[in-house]
Amino acid sequence: xxxxxxxxxxxxxxxxxxxxxxxxxxxxxxxxxxxxxxxxxxxxxxxxxxxxxxxxxxxxxxxxxxxxxxxxxxxxxxxxxxxxxxxxxxxxxxxxxxxxxxxxxxxxxxxxxxxxxxxxxxxxxxxxxxxxxxxxxxxxxxxxxxxxxxxxxxxxxxxxxxxxxxxxxxxxxxxxxxxxxxxxxxxxxxxxxxxxxxxxxxxxxxxxxxxxxxxxxxxxxxxxxxxxxxxxxxxxxxxxxxxxxxxxxxxxxxxxxxxxxxxxxxxxxxxxxxxxxxxxxxxxxxxxxxxxxxxxxxxxxxxxxxxxxxxxxxxxxxxxxxxxx
Ligand code: TXA
Ligand code: MG
Numbered sequence: 001x002x003x004x005x006x007x008x009x010x011x012x013x014x015x016x017x018x019x020x021x022x023x024x025x026x027x028x029x030x031x032x033x034x035x036x037x038x039x040x041x042x043x044x045x046x047x048x049x050x051x052x053x054x055x056x057x058x059x060x061x062x063x064x065x066x067x068x069x070x071x072x073x074x075x076x077x078x079x080x081x082x083x084x085x086x087x088x089x090x091x092x093x094x095x096x097x098x099x100x101x102x103x104x105x106x107x108x109x110x111x112x113x114x115x116x117x118x119x120x121x122x123x124x125x126x127x128x129x130x131x132x133x134x135x136x137x138x139x140x141x142x143x144x145x146x147x148x149x150x151x152x153x154x155x156x157x158x159x160x161x162x163x164x165x166x167x168x169x170x171x172x173x174x175x176x177x178x179x180x181x182x183x184x185x186x187x188x189x190x191x192x193x194x195x196x197x198x199x200x201x202x203x204x205x206x207x208x209x210x211x212x213x214x215x216x217x218x219x220x221x222x223x224x225x226x227x228x229x230x231x232x233x234x235x236x237x238x239x240x241x242x243x244x245x246x247x248x249x250x251x252x253x254x255x256x257x258x259x260x261x262x263x264x265x266x267x268x269x270x271x272x273x274x275x276x277x278x279x280x281x282x283x284x285x286x287x288x289x290x291x292x293x294x295x296x297x298x299x300x301x302x303x304x305x306x307x308x309x310x311x312x313x314x315x316x317x318x319x320x321x322x323x324x325x
Pocket of ligand 2: 142143151
């Protein structure tokens with residue numbers, strides 16, 4: 001497996017060719033790094049599940065270069081989904097839509113819908129365009145981490161997660177650190193109204209404002225999950241993540257820069273605002289594991305905007321402690 005850091009056009013073309021030949025290519029998006037495979041190649045997609053140790057009933061997001069390709073993958077697209085796509089693609093948003101014949105069971109977990117995204121990161125856009133120019137239809141890509149662990153936001157993170165499981169002709173494209181740092185907003189567009197399945201940078205307010213819909217009550221529930229039983233442990237470092245209590249000597253600590261580090265605690269990050277908080281969240285949790293820390297105390301951001309998405313990830317990261325916000 002090669003790590004490619006000098007992303008010239010010919011190098012990206014070569015990566016697109018590797019995808020077309022059925023190899024895996026990990027690539028940067030503005031949210032997190034994805035582990036890509038040709039979405040129409042059953043064997044290549046099977047390797048994603050194998051490399052991630054991911055259960056087969058967790059379907060994959062198909063990445064395409066442009067909204068124009070959407071109707072290849074989906075039929076009966078509701079009008080509101082087109083409105084969302086026109087406004088927020090390319091960008092950190094995934095739409096779940098009724099599938100076309102192209103989206104096979106091995107991609108959708110045998111569901112009748114398929115998740116689609118057009119990312120905005122320039123490397124991912126070139127890669128997808130080159131792949132489509134070679135006759136490809138789309139690139140299936142989950143976050144490039146082992147199942148249940150923290151998503152990678154740098155090529156080195158991908159290497160430390162998956163380096164042992166990738167093969168000779170697979171590639172990792174190094175495009176630097178991801179700008180946003182947490183995964184895309186996932187919106188279920190299979191019903192009469194949209195429903196947020198996973199909060200992200202495209203917030204509930206942005207969606208309801210754009211569509212002039214009063215989604216407040218419904219989606220607030222979806223983004224502000226309080227029921228422990230409804231939460232799965234995910235996005236989880238080895239260290240125990242705690243959202244209450246006081247850090248003591250040798251504990252990790254993550255909070256806004258305005259909050260001082262408790263005596264003897266090890267500062268893992270000091271974001272100045274909520275955007276920075278999202279960007280550094282996963283690398284701070286990874287740092288805790290690299291330092292072999294047992295506990296990480298986190299002071300979360302306020303519960304609005306992308307803060308809700310951060311809290312969603314933190315709740316999942318600390319699920320095993322059952323102390324949810
Ligand atoms: O930002 C992102 O979305 C990143 C980058 C690489 O695009 N991808 C990502 O993929 O986070 P993944 O597989 O790690 O998370 C996608 C989530 C999974 O929980 C999966 O079960 C859900 O989306 N999902 C995928 N297809 C779905 C579908 N058809 N219906 C409902 N949920 C779906
Ligand atoms: Mg993931």
